[in-house]
Amino acid sequence: MANLNIDSKKSRTYDAIVIGSGASGGWAAKELCDAGLKTLCLDRGKNIKHIEDYPAASKAPFDFEFRGTLPLEKRSGLSSGRWLSETNVQWALAQDEQEVVYEKPFRWFRGYHVGGKSLLWARQTQRWSDYDFEGPDRDGFAVDWPIRYKELAPWYDHVEKFAGISGDRDGLDVLPDGQFLPSTELNIVEKHFKASLKKHYGDSRHLIYGRCAHVTEPKEIHIQQGRGKCMAQRQCNRGCILGGYFSSNSSTIPWALKTGNLTMRPDAVVESVIYDEDKGKAVGVRIIDRLTRETIEFYADIIFVNASTINSNAILLNSRSNRFPNGLGNDNELMGKYFTWHNYRGHAGATVPGFSNKKEEGARPTNAYIPRFRNVKKQETDFLRGYAIGVSAGRGSGSDTSMIGDELRDNILNPKLSDEWHISTWMMGECVPVEDNHIRLHNSLVDKYGIPQIVLSAEWKENDIKQADDYVEQCTQMFEKAGFKNINANNRDTLPGSDIHEMGGVRMGKDSKTSLLNNYNQLHQCKNVFVTDGACMTSGGTQNPTLHFMALTARAANHAIDELKKNNL
């Protein structure tokens, strides 16, 4: 029997374990496998194979029997029934999958399947600049980031070349340029707005093409991944059969599988990371099989925690031992605190007179973007930090359907171009992380796997509300200067978390007293555990964060590989 146990343990032993297969976990798996490490990648959800597991992809509305409405039998047991449809039901969470205690109202969107939210993201990929990295230090919140732009820049390059990022070289210090594939030209109204900003605000406000993870012109590296040109289907969140946008499923996971070094293990709910007190390091991961409820241990020299921000916090908090009674690497008890997200409270819309002789044709996968302009070089307002703005102008068409009969039919068959173009913008603000916004584990309640329930305690703070008020004011002013009419700008009391950009809780920093992770995303107190998803964020910036997570991951994975070679882990 003893031998059998040893064999069994051997078969569950790898060089590396990656918890989570979303954008950052996929990158960890790819880098580790490329370096020859036998890697186990765990995901708590079902497997999703590129192309073959995208049942709603490349379908028109008339390809669905009920035109997208879900039949009752497909709806039962699922949460968030309101916006479920045939196009997204396969990502829906079973109602009892993971009970959460929302101590304050919060919207937590979870992607529990292989590929995670990399299948569902907005695909916007803007780099950070040192104005973002230096934020906490300059403005006196959180702790100083242990790295700066120059340390991450080569990893942005590395990730961008492989993922395929479409963009313009705009030459802006607030938003450094990257490795770009061709962009799509802005439309006539967006160009007008751009020119108006230039005229009225000089070099302080810019409107650019929003850089996005779409292959607009496949290079050799994308062809090797089996990915093709984005054809602007605009159904990205169903999965793309062309691999036109970056997801773990279309890119990093199949790449890692091709090395022969990757083992994908879906249906693996991670309970904790196993810490060995004699060795003074983590030795593996304990999972509960989602389907059989069997507890299984896997072992490895290094562990990457990429379970998505809130779950990465929860797993580490639940990794208790005599040495770490409060959670792995959590002597300072800061884990779970300084949880943050992005301020999406502000929205604005307006009509655009003067372009009635112009219209759009075709489609595009992205929108325009105004990088942060508030408090960039110095503090200018009564709130900290600033916001970027997403911008999209278009000219729709529609039909008057107020009647019944022949006229209704004829109106529907002959839709009319709207009289005017419309422009809409949305705010993407940096929330200042505060200790009080936090993730913790419940003392007694457990979920159906017996894992302590997560308690989310996070709310908007005064700074967020002031920042959104400023967006309303500034956006209105920018619209007025551009000649837009019927301006409607609002600071809406949306649920925090609606941006789906959860960050922090296991922050990076310079020392183990005030942070959890070092400059290479290693737990200060358990160096063979790397946390490189959103949980590692010291502060949030204004950029959609996925590109940042991927670059940090690639950098940390390569450091891990080097350290392993030097026998330092």
Add this chain to the structure above:
Amino acid sequence: MMASGSMLVLPSWAIGWKADDMARMNTTFTDYQIKIITSLVDMIIPSNGEIGGLSVGVDQYLIGLISRCFEEEFQGNFKANLGQLDDHAQEKYGKQFSDCDRKTQENLFKSMKTNEDENDEDFFNFMKSQTIKGFETSEEVMVNYHGFVLMPGFYDGNVDVEA
């Protein structure tokens, strides 16, 4: 005497069904309720000789949608409203709803919108909006009339509008 054992006896109205009518087998609607739905679709979006609600299968879409995607309570209300339309037709005109001329059907249907009962207004709005949706999202309308292309592969935001 009943036909023996396992033999399925089809009601007389089922004789002569077309293949696509077989979708009706999955519904709890009676033949007459289906007839009212058909009349409503034909009244809301009549054919111009080339295309209309019925020619693109909006009736089938509605029958499937209500039977498969809505709870029993909703189905019950919906059927009660169909019955109500017919009752009104009988009371006012001494005819079944589906035998009334289109103008009369339209007036009966529109009166649902102004009834005090919220259910009636919901019925009017649901029936009209779903008939429009079924028509607008049909392949015929999307492809032949609205120029639907799944993969445009280009964008031009500066196209002249033809005068």
